[in-house]
Amino acid sequence: MCVIVGLFAKSTEIEESLGRHLGTMLEQMSDRGPDSAGVAVYRDPAPSGSSKLTLFSADPLQDWEALGGELGQAFGGSPEPEVRSSHAVFVVEAEADDAEAWVRQMHPELRVMSAGQTIEIYKETGRPEEFVRRFALEDFHGTHALGHTRMATESRVTTEGSHPFSTGLDLCLVHNGSLSNHNRLREKLRREGIDFQTENDTEVAAGYLAWRLREGASLEQALEGCLDDLDGFYTFLVGTIDGFAVLRDPIACKPAVLAETDDWVAMGSEWRAISVLPGASEARAWEPAPGTVYAWERQKV
């Protein structure tokens, strides 16, 4: 089944309590996706010239402090890890591409969960309510966040196979559904220089979006391209540095509900996920039409 949730803050109250609300939404949807859970949170932009990396280590004894020292030697400064369970976030004095490439080359045992100015991605196997506690979601403030609970169909239950998937800077994707042409499309995208870390179908969709955006498409154009180039069924929620967008395949097999108030925009696979938000009973709620892109962006300052 899987579940997608998303929350976009329109007020400072919601920004300050973003993680708590997102955690409650995920817990509501635990029974639809008990295998694993994950979130992407957009918050605390790295200073200009710096970038933010979220790294995952399967080793519980991982020495993150030492890695910070190595990053400092490579790029300057003294990056301090912000450790959360199996993940750590570093602000590195380098462009995100360069920092990410360095980690992949020097520490192939680590996974780069996300790279960019503001994005942080955390994901793990296990029950969603356990994930919410383990990663202390209630601590997070932020401008917008996406979440996913997974009932695996297409590939193994691993941390790497959990959502969200990121294959571009500050870009991530969560998906409910399954794709049938992902193997061939993955090969095509590899030839275009897009890097994949798993055999998962959703990662291919994320890679497809990253490729289209790199080639100059707007987010809306890239999503509309999915309607032609992806075969399968899907409800997508895509996070960018400015906001998020929703797309359902033309047949619309997979559920989606959108709701909006003066304080927030929320997306959920079911109303149950949204019903826990403040003011939900007065929210304008609707079902997104198939094959139609819905997008919200923060006002650029």
Added chain:
Amino acid sequence: MSAAAEATGAEVVDLAVTPLRELNQRLHNVTRDGGPAHWRIVNPNGAHAVAAGLDAEIEVEVDGHVGYYCAGMNKLATVRVHGNASTGLAENIMSGTVVVHGNASQSAAATGRGGLVVVYGDASARCGISMKGVDIVVRGSVGHLSAFMAQSGRLVVCGDAGDALGDSIYEARLYVRGEVGSLGADCIQKELRDEHVDEVRALLESAGIDDVNPEDFRRYGSARKLYNFSIDNASAY
């Protein structure tokens, strides 16, 4: 009458407090043991299977949005939802009436065999899929693949219908007032005769809709070309 009864005499059940199974069990018990004729359910918060499987002449009002399969398999009862309904509203309804004052998600009244389902907002994709005798009245519009393989019953849509309306339809009668995105395989427009106007008028009346002219509808039904296997139609099967 319980302490929870309102001044109006309705038995009130708060789903923020009462487990869903307990609510449905109490509603089912009315069939065997009798009980309150009027019920009011508050704080449904998108719960699934609210008031599913009823089999008694009772009235159930639900204040808020409901999840999947609300009022599924309904018999005799009247269920009114003052909010939106998720997938599979009144699935396989046998008799009675189910009314939604907001929107209904996909597959509303799917496989319904009798009774009346009214949606005052829009119903999305696959409304009335495989309907087998239920009457459906939608004040707004319906999504794609509505009345797919519809066998019998009537579907009245005051707004528009999405693509592939009535695909592979049998003998259900479809009435649409607005635009139809496209007709599905073997579904064609048919003449709207006086008896059909009367039929639409009666259905609108039973749905409590009095501001829509029954003469404004177009009728759709089966061309009856796909009923039996014909080698000439092999590509369409």
